[in-house]
Amino acid sequence: MLYAILCYHDEDFVGSWSKEQDAAVMKKLSSVQEKLAKQGRLGPVARLLPTTAATTLRKDDPPLVLDGPYAETKEQLLGFYLVDCKNLDEALDVAKELGAANPGGAYEIRPVGTFAPGGAVT
């Protein structure tokens, strides 16, 4: 089954990492990713730009465009992975491995319902 691993973290904290700290985290993460990719289990991976670049569309009538992320929380959605895992335990293992790369924050693990890379969901 395909799982989405959604990465939440305090943006102020991530923004205060030194370049070296950021690079060290990315290097550790990429070694986990490489392993998954070799096993053919890794789907798309994204690191999102800061939430200051985010815009939210509320589907009111007429739709309302708001600046900023959808949720005003201490921790923000900063990126995500799609990983093929047998079950939740395996997905949690992957998340734990990713989590070892950097302190703080949280991962939300969500089984994917429909995945249509480049295609329409029917």
Place this chain on the structure above:
Amino acid sequence: MSETDAAWIDAALTSARPQAVGALLRYFRDLDTAEEAFQNACLRALKSWPQNGPPRDAAAWLIMVGRNVAIDEVRRTRKQAPLPDDDHAISDLEDAEDATAERLDGSHYRDDILRLMFICCHPELPPTQQIALALRIVSGLSVKHIALAYLVSEAAMEQRITRAKARVADADLPFETPGAVDRSERLAAVAAMIYLIFNEGYSASGDTAEIRKPLSEEAIRLARLLLRLFPSEPEIMGLTALLLLQHARADARFDSDGCLILLEDQDRSLWNQKLIAEGLALIDKAMRHRSSGPYQVQAAVAALHARAARSEDTDWKQIDLLYGALEIMQPSPVVTLNRAVAVSKVRGAEAALAMIEPLASRLANYFHFFGVRGAFLMQLGRNEEARVAFDRAIALANTSAEAAHIRMHLDRLMRDSGPKGKKAGK
């Protein structure tokens, strides 16, 4: 790399600082007390976090601990005092203590940080003191670190900051929750201060660029923080976009000798595409508000440069129009001078030169005026006049990189004005 590594704790303390010191300042209404309370809380964090793990909400932890330590401190000195005659102050403290469970409230948080930034923008403080104070109080850079960036001794910087603090303390600190008008005035002052910090880093010459780069990066961090607090302010989007787009070129701006490389000669593959993407996204968002302002216009100019894959792809016509808009919003000879550069690309050096002639008296001591004037004259083949302008520019240069850059033009002039003299018309 464990969660409790000193470097990570350091980053957590840095990121929590504006919020924590801002809140402590609201409680104690005194900058020194707030800073001391924060320092004490940090010391406790360094002891407690490695053992117990960092708290989920570092800022809330630091505020609570900082406040309690400071209140204990006041209590202790009170017990030693012979006659506690100030009942009022004591009941104040108890009120504060009752609120220990107070969760951080979004609106407080926002105004706390804005206030902390705003007190650094006191109009009586000269820009250099505003910047030093902000770097010390808001960013929490050490005096040593700031002194290094300014190439002055630690003692001199310490004195500068102490003086600035004294001045701020004498002024009435604005503690009431600001109204909409006050808030937007504070926002504008803080934006200008962040821009100043950025420029300290950006205007460094080749030999000091590396050492001052952290100032630009810190300004970007503060701009992002401000934008997160005020996500719908188009001018704050514009400011942040402007800083990101300018900073994206940092690695291409100097050659290995520390000489300035002009925009058109820069190796664009060295531009930081991630920063550019973020800057373009922000300017895109800002435009939707249809409420233009100087930062947005300058960011739009920077965006046009960033979008041009090669220097010859630059949309100078649009840049000319944008500077025209900026001239109306913020009339200044420097803006006109910048516009003239765009005009020279669109309508030629003759028109551009005519445009800057009236600025001569107001920019008589401005390095860039003579640099630009010399370049226009050189394009027109008026080499003798160009040389005079370049000589004047060198005399006015602020950094060795600026002087070296003009000297390069002069050398080219010397080479070109051989026996055949000027080249016709181009």
